[in-house]
Amino acid sequence: MRVPKKERQRLLQETIEHNPFIKDEELSKQFSVSIQTIRLDRMELKIPEVRERIKHVASEHLDEVKSLSMSEVIGDMIDLKLDDSAISVLDIEKEHVFSRNEIARGHVLFAQANSLAVALINDELALTTKADIRFSRQVHLGERVVAKARVLKLRGDGRTDVTVESYVGEECVFDGDFTIYRRSEEEQA
Amino acid sequence: MRVPKKERQRLLQETIEHNPFIKDEELSKQFSVSIQTIRLDRMELKIPEVRERIKHVASEHLDEVKSLSMSEVIGDMIDLKLDDSAISVLDIEKEHVFSRNEIARGHVLFAQANSLAVALINDELALTTKADIRFSRQVHLGERVVAKARVLKLRGDGRTDVTVESYVGEECVFDGDFTIYRRSEEEQA
DNA sequence: CTGCTATTAGTACCAGGTATTAAGTTCTTT
DNA sequence: AAAGAACTTAATACCTGGTACTAATAGCAG
Incomplete structure (x- = not known):
């Protein structure tokens, strides 16, 4: 379950990228490390906290007009x-x-x-x-x-x-x- | 500067609608009332707190992100x-x-x-x-x-x-x- | 003045963090 | 095996932007 640091950070980045809403606590469970480790990882990777991430996604939204609803x-x-x-x-x-x-x-x-x-x-x-x-x-x-x-x-x-x-x-x-x-x-x- | 309650609530709704990122503190300044009054207004109007609003905007965004690839x-x-x-x-x-x-x-x-x-x-x-x-x-x-x-x-x-x-x-x-x-x-x- | 609504104040508490200091735990590398 | 570096965990104080609740005050109508 436990992966080496480098690998974990790679996965962390990916995980957050595709789900910016995820909290540190959930991440720590997912990677079976402490919450502090997750925070250190985020620091090193310069990934902001969940609220900032959400804010960012939301503000991008404001710039864009309606997109094609392919669906x-x-x-x-x-x-x-x-x-x-x-x-x-x-x-x-x-x-x-x-x-x-x-x-x-x-x-x-x-x-x-x-x-x-x-x-x-x-x-x-x-x-x-x-x-x-x-x-x-x-x-x-x-x-x-x-x-x-x-x-x-x-x-x-x-x-x-x-x-x-x-x-x-x-x-x-x-x-x-x-x-x-x-x-x-x-x-x- | 100070408007009656009904009018204020109408404006509040509008203001938040077109800028979901605004905090209670700013709103209280804008309407020259206390922060508590703003919170009471939000309660009555069933408008959620700023973080929830942002989250909502962001999640709407997520649905649309993928379809943008159409472009x-x-x-x-x-x-x-x-x-x-x-x-x-x-x-x-x-x-x-x-x-x-x-x-x-x-x-x-x-x-x-x-x-x-x-x-x-x-x-x-x-x-x-x-x-x-x-x-x-x-x-x-x-x-x-x-x-x-x-x-x-x-x-x-x-x-x-x-x-x-x-x-x-x-x-x-x-x-x-x-x-x-x-x-x-x-x-x- | 009484009564009522509207407003303001204050306090305790919460989530999801930051920032910092300190103490383990592993892994190497000699 | 001992020393050191790298990594991980813990603990504590503090921050923002609130909720929830209680209580005090302001302003005005009858």
């Missing part, structure tokens, strides 16, 4: 008819663009379209199996992208063809054909 | 030969998956592949114009996806064909053919 549908869903059609809106902000030229990254538009296509499916599980996509015009910082998804065909075998077209104003900026797999419980990515 | 190359680039080939590694974590079944979302794999294809291009500007992709097997939480990109053809007109294959171990989980547009300064998304 949920990207954009705001404004209309949804299951197994039929759906619309979502995404305002292009600076976390979506290349800093050099302020043009939206391809996977942002893809993410909006893909999320929408998946959300459209009226089933427990829906996963994209295939997509053919085209980016027809660049999208700039500040523009509003409206994605429209429509079910083309509900096949018997669990696959559904969905087409998505994304617009900035009147202009089509992206379109794609998706094949989405649905199932009650398992498989396919 | 840069997704995954860690472990090999890169410009205009030739590149490899990146992405460990699937919980922000990448559907919570229901712990299967990675399609646009995560797409983002990794797309970022890699774009990074591969040895030019100021590189933008995806077209992609045909297939998801051949679902990827689960905790798995490590290795994406390998290879340039197929450098066309004269600024377009480059790149193929990307992503693996978990020996298994191919994703593959796609991308057409990337390059240019010194402007256009195309």
Whole structure:
């Protein structure tokens, strides 16, 4: 359980890095050393106390605007008819663009379209199996992208063809054909 | 300087909302009341102490940290030969998956592949114009996806064909053919 | 003046530390 | 095996930014 100092300090650094909220007491238990040893280690490694660490994380937060919530549908869903059609809106902000030229990254538009296509499916599980996509015009910082998804065909075998077209104003900026797999419980990515 | 209680509490709420880092002492000075009055106000308004507030801000931050990686190359680039080939590694974590079944979302794999294809291009500007992709097997939480990109053809007109294959171990989980547009300064998304 | 709310004061206590001094405990190295 | 250095633990005083509680006072309406 007990590791040599160098190794412990390496692990300590890692541990704190990935969980800045951890207290000395917990650390001392984790490494089976006294709390004082942990404090000495922190001193040597110049790692501040837990409150300072938390404060730091929090203040970084303040600088940043909203980030991409990769985890949920990207954009705001404004209309949804299951197994039929759906619309979502995404305002292009600076976390979506290349800093050099302020043009939206391809996977942002893809993410909006893909999320929408998946959300459209009226089933427990829906996963994209295939997509053919085209980016027809660049999208700039500040523009509003409206994605429209429509079910083309509900096949018997669990696959559904969905087409998505994304617009900035009147202009089509992206379109794609998706094949989405649905199932009650398992498989396919 | 001294305002009635109701008004003070309204202002207090606002003040704290827009600066969660402020301490009772500072607040008491700002409103020209004693520190105890501030504490009573916080009690009535159910506003927690400063450390808790900071902790809260910081923990919100933690949820978002990971998704920020969306803005840069997704995954860690472990090999890169410009205009030739590149490899990146992405460990699937919980922000990448559907919570229901712990299967990675399609646009995560797409983002990794797309970022890699774009990074591969040895030019100021590189933008995806077209992609045909297939998801051949679902990827689960905790798995490590290795994406390998290879340039197929450098066309004269600024377009480059790149193929990307992503693996978990020996298994191919994703593959796609991308057409990337390059240019010194402007256009195309 | 009485009564009521609002405010202020004071004290004890807590978490999670810092800072310092001192006393072990190991590991080497001779 | 003895000496020394490096490492670890202990003990104590003190700090910040509070909580929780009790009690005293201020200001004003009826």
